[in-house]
Structures are given as structure tokens and as C-alpha cells.
Amino acid sequence: MVEPIVIDGQRAWLKQYGKGSRAMALGLLNFVAHRFQLDALRPPPHRGGDAAREVEARRLGELQAQGVNVPDVIGSGHAALVIGENGSSFNTCLREADDAGRDRLVMAAMRALAEAHSRGAYFGQPLPRNLTWDGERVGFIDFEEDPLEVMDLAEAQARDWLMFGYGVAKYYADRPDCLQAMMAEAIGTVQAPVREHVHAVSGRLQRLARVCMKLGRSARTLAHSIFIAHGATTMGVLMVVGLCMDFFADGELDILQLFC
Template identity: 30%
Template sequence: MDNNMINQDVAEFSKRIEHLLQVNPNKRILRFEYKGQIFWLKQPEKLRGIWNLLKPNPQKAFVRETVILQRFMQMGAPVPKLVLSGEHFFVLEDGGLTIADWLEDPQLSEARKMQILRDAVQALIDLHHCGFVHGRPALRDMTWKAGKVFFIDFESHSRSQNLLRKQVCDGLIFIHSLGRSKVLSDKQMRAAVDYYAQHCEAKIWQKIIDFIAKWRWLYRFLLMFKPIAKTDLIAIYRVFEHILPDLRKTLSRGSRHS
């Protein structure tokens, strides 16, 4: 393809984006098709009422997200391709359905779902191995397409400052998102947590165990609310219940060697 054709296609694509922005001024995220390919158009949040106080500068947050995407693309992190961006928008290539959507698909076999979930766990491990941090790697912030996992909606871009602590937080948030899933059985969640524990960096998993050890008193306290617990609290129970066995193993090994 010569340069004239490339420039013409870019101009045509840009014109399409301008039109979409004009007719969808309040649509934060928009899925659209262009020449048989799926793209996602994202704009800053349009806040109203009390949200203007709770999230005072959505434009600043949006610019930060764009910068993080550009930086992570340059570093080779697993993020969707940033096709076009401006002050008030950016366009990404489609990276597939979110992991949460795949797991909730009734047409997908359980074996296929577990493979996708394992791909997601491995992707988080690989992300940390490369020195990256996501900041909120929940199942809804990871997509899967043709065997490849992409991360979206990054909350952090640090590669050095407090890296271990942030990676531990990533691990806990990811496990919490497993616990929030209403379609993942305890057995499936246990398999995902076990895989993460066995393949992530040992120091990350040890810090996660240390965190659970420090706060297990809170778990015991929260148990009294179990009969009336909703999604987020149930997820907290499941986090503790799937990591406490590893803590007990650690304590048992320590007592045998003392």
C-alpha cells in the first residue's frame, strides 16, 4: 500500500471518529466497526451532581490513562493497540471479550473457561515478571482473544516505586475479583489461586500470605455477617478461605523446623 492510500485511509478513519464523537457526546465507551474490524472509542467521563466532587478532574484522569497506554505499548506490555488519540478521545483495536464475559458465557465449555482463566492468571504473572503493575486487574479489566490476554483500564504505571507492594495489591485484587464471580465454583477458584501461587514470584505470594495472616482476625469478625453478606463481602470471605490453607501450611512447616 503506497503512502497516498495510507494517508487517505487515516483521513477516512479520522473522519469516522469525528462523526462518532459528534453523535455520541456522552457515550464514554463506544464499540464500532470499520472495514470489518472492531474498535473501541473512549472519551472522558461526563460527571454530574455529587460525582463532580468525588471525581473532580475526569479529563486529567483520561489524559493520564492515554499516557499510560502509550507508554505501555512502547514497552511491549500486553495492552490493546492504540490506533488513534486526541485530547478528548482515544481508539483501541478490539481485544476480545473480558475474562468476566467469557466465564459467564453459557455456550462455552467448562474446560474452555478454565483455559481462558488460566491464560488470565499467567498473563498477570508475566506482567509482573516484566516489572509492570496494573493497579486493578479485575476480571472485567482483562480481555481474551485467540489465546492472548490484554489488560485495559490501567490504574498504575509504576515500574519501580513500591513495585513489590503494588504487585502484591494486584494479586489480591485479582483474587478478590475471582471471589466476586458468581459463576466460578470454589473448586475452580481454588485451581486458579493454586496456579497463581505456584507460578508467581515467591516473594509476591509470601507477601500475600503475610497480608492474610495480619488480617485474619478481620475475617473471623466478618464471619458473623455471613448470613446477610452480599457480593463484595462474600468475595472477601472467599479470598481468605482460598489463601488461609497456604498460611496454615507455612505455619506448619515453621513449627516442624523450630
């Protein structure tokens, strides 16, 4: 749970960590990722309480040392952190922007990702809801999981691109070519191992994307995001990212029957 507080006239955030759970869901997602060789989508452990607090505090320190725009840790307590503010909700900014403004925001986020990766950084879930915007810089939040516990750095950085691509695809339902062109430009700057990993996994999910085109609106949206990103540099992995994020949004994994 995260709630705003005020310290010495400055807005901050109190983040409290509940008990860890999701063991069954994480096991299912790990099975899918292993069975289909989708290493970048293996779910890291989801801890709770003081363990989650310690992971996030460590990750924030590491990212700050790498020059990434993340909030300061102001204080800590039992299963809680007090962190500073580093901008407004990126998701809200995307929803309120016109097409040109949305393109500028997305390109800024892609540049921030690429620059951070060039310094050896990685994030885990750089979805729009975990990004911020202060009018000049993109910021990053939410680091209670560490992908390097289950994958290497190249896979973790590939995961970042997949997560981000999935998250912004819904804002380009009417302009897929635009998103494809921006992603092609951004992915073209990443290190070869990251790009190659994304390329290899994407090919394994094209058949699944075609199946999803015959399902409901949510599945079709995910399938469209696969094809958009595939044109940029075959980022079809977005489908399974979508499955992961859909589960944590509504607690359901009905579509996993397709893998049986």
C-alpha cells in the same frame, strides 16, 4: 464512558473521560489501608478529563513496550481516546463457559499476569471486566489510574493478584478447592517480595473475614474468597479489595463501620 465505533471497517472503542471525583471515598480507603498497613490497597489518584487520558495513553504505551497484550491507541481528542480492540469480554467468557472452560480461562489469565510481571509490568485493576480473550491470548484494558503513584512495584504486582483473585472468586463458589489449587500454582511462580507482601497483609485480615461471615450474602462471599486464597498463599487482602470494588459499583461503604 466507552462506546464501540467502526473505523475503516474495523471495530474500535471511543473512551471519554469525565471529571475526576471520588475524593472522599478515596480518602476513606486510603485511611483504611494506612491504618491496617495494607499498602498494596492504597488507592491511586482518580483523575478525569485530559489528565486521565494522558495517564491511560502513557500506561498503554509502557505496557506495549513490555510485550503485554493491550489495545493500540488509534487517536485522541479532548478528554478522549480511540483505542483498538484486543478481544471479547473476559467476564462474558467466564459466565458462558462450563467448569473446564472456566478453569482454562482462569489459568490463562494467571499465566498472562505472571509473564507480564516477570517483564516488570503491573496493571492496577485486572478484574475480569478489565480483561479480554481473543480465543488464544488474554488481553488487558482500563489504565486511567497508576498504582506506582502511591506504592512500589512489588506492592503494585501484589495488588494485581489480589484484584484478580477477588474478581474470579465468585465463579468458584461451588469449587473453592479448584481455585485455591490454581492460585497456589500461579502465586508460587512470582517473585519473593510480591509473595511476601501478599502473605504479610493477608494475616491482618483474617479476623475481619470471620466478622464478615456473620453479615449479608455479599460480605460472606468476600469472606469465602479470603479463605480460599488464604489456602493458596494467604491472600486474605481480597476483603478490602472487595470493599473498594463494591463502593465503586454502588457508591456505598457501609461496611467501613467495622473499622471504627
